[in-house]
Amino acid sequence: MAYRHTSAMLNEAITCLNLRPGGIYADCTLGGAGHATEICARIQPDGVLIGIDQDSDAIANARVVLQHNQAHLHLFHGNFTKLPDYLSQLHIQAVDGILLDLGLSQHQLEASGRGFSFQHDEPLDMRMDIRSGTSAQDLVNDLGEDELVHIFKTYGEERWSRRIARAIVTARRQTPLRTTGQLTQLVRAAVPGRAAAQQKIHPATRIFMALRIAVNQELACLEKFLTDAVDLLRVGGRICVLSFHSLEDRMVKQRFKSLARSCICPPDFPQCRCRGRAILRLVTKKALRPSPEEVARNAMARSTRLRCAEKLPCP
Numbered sequence: 491m492a493y494r495h496t497s498a499m500l501n502e503a504i505t506c507l508n509l510r511p512g513g514i515y516a517d518c519t520l521g522g523a524g525h526a527t528e529i530c531a532r533i534q535p536d537g538v539l540i541g542i543d544q545d546s547d548a549i550a551n552a553r554v555v556l557q558h559n560q561a562h563l564h565l566f567h568g569n570f571t572k573l574p575d576y577l578s579q580l581h582i583q584a585v586d587g588i589l590l591d592l593g594l595s596q597h598q599l600e601a602s603g604r605g606f607s608f609q610h611d612e613p614l615d616m617r618m619d620i621r622s623g624t625s626a627q628d629l630v631n632d633l634g635e636d637e638l639v640h641i642f643k644t645y646g647e648e649r650w651s652r653r654i655a656r657a658i659v660t661a662r663r664q665t666p667l668r669t670t671g672q673l674t675q676l677v678r679a680a681v682p683g684r685a686a687a688q689q690k691i692h693p694a695t696r697i698f699m700a701l702r703i704a705v706n707q708e709l710a711c712l713e714k715f716l717t718d719a720v721d722l723l724r725v726g727g728r729i730c731v732l733s734f735h736s737l738e739d740r741m742v743k744q745r746f747k748s749l750a751r752s753c754i755c756p757p758d759f760p761q762c763r764c765r766g767r768a769i770l771r772l773v774t775k776k777a778l779r780p781s782p783e784e785v786a787r788n789a790m791a792r793s794t795r796l797r798c799a800e801k802l803p804c805p
Contacts, residue, residue: 493551495522495595498732498791499780503589504528506730506773506798513586516540518570520548521595523555530559538562540576544569544619547597571714577722584724590715591732596790606702608694611671616705626701630667635659646700654680654697712738716745720769723801728773730798739777739795746770746799773798
């Protein structure tokens with residue numbers, strides 16, 4: 491089956507990266523390789539692309555899609571937090587640009603068979619990398635009620651977290667939860683009918699998102715990546731992040747903002763004592779959003795937020 495995915499905000503991301511022929515770039519979440527294809531086209535003939543994805547399906551697809559590109563290509567099956575290790579293996583000290591697209595692919599939702607969507611009755615897995623140990627089935631069957639509530643509230647901002655968690659704990663005493671269909675039915679029954687009718691989204695949407703984030707430790711991985719990534723940029727190099735969740739975007743915004751400040755002294759200090767310097771320049775003062783035309787073509791892009799920053803030289 492073909493790997494189906496439409497990259498969100500493709501033109502905006504490529505523009506923000508400020509690609510140049512012969513540069514070295516890292517696409518840390520290959521997905522359907524839409525961004526990677528455009529990067530390769532613009533860095534020829536001597537450019538280098540490091541492509542990373544923790545989904546083996548995405549790596550297999552990239553090998554096919556990118557096989558005819560003239561840019562030097564290095565593909566790695568793993569988490570984007572391992573970018574420093576992969577660059578070390580290639581004896582590359584720094585890159586000219588880093589792209590991170592945190593969204594799910596259409597393939598993962600529609601054809602992976604790993605239970606990312608409540609619209610298909612599939613095994614309750616949700617692992618982006620099937621080599622990792624903990625699945626969504628493990629979480630819903632093993633965690634206590636309070637732990638489930640924490641996941642649903644923190645990652646899904648779900649109003650009915652307690653009712654849903656209690657319903658899960660009660661149901662699994664009789665039969666372990668193994669499929670997305672079982673979980674979806676439980677969530678639908680746990681959310682009061684009037685509240686469900688007033689929601690613009692399916693009652694299971696936030697629960698599935700929260701479990702996926704927990705299974706893949708997405709926020710912890712993003713935090714580590716943001717800590718390491720700027721050190722891997724050359725002066726003038728750019729980092730571009732596309733996020734699809736308010737928690738992700740907040741982390742990116744705060745990290746970029748803190749590194750763009752030249753002084754971290756308390757505001758009541760009469761003069762600067764930290765002798766700090768700005769490390770980044772904000773290329774996007776505010777998050778860029780997809781155009782109405784793009785959302786009409788690709789509904790999955792509607793919640794995208796794009797932020798970009800450029801590494802500054804040492805004073």
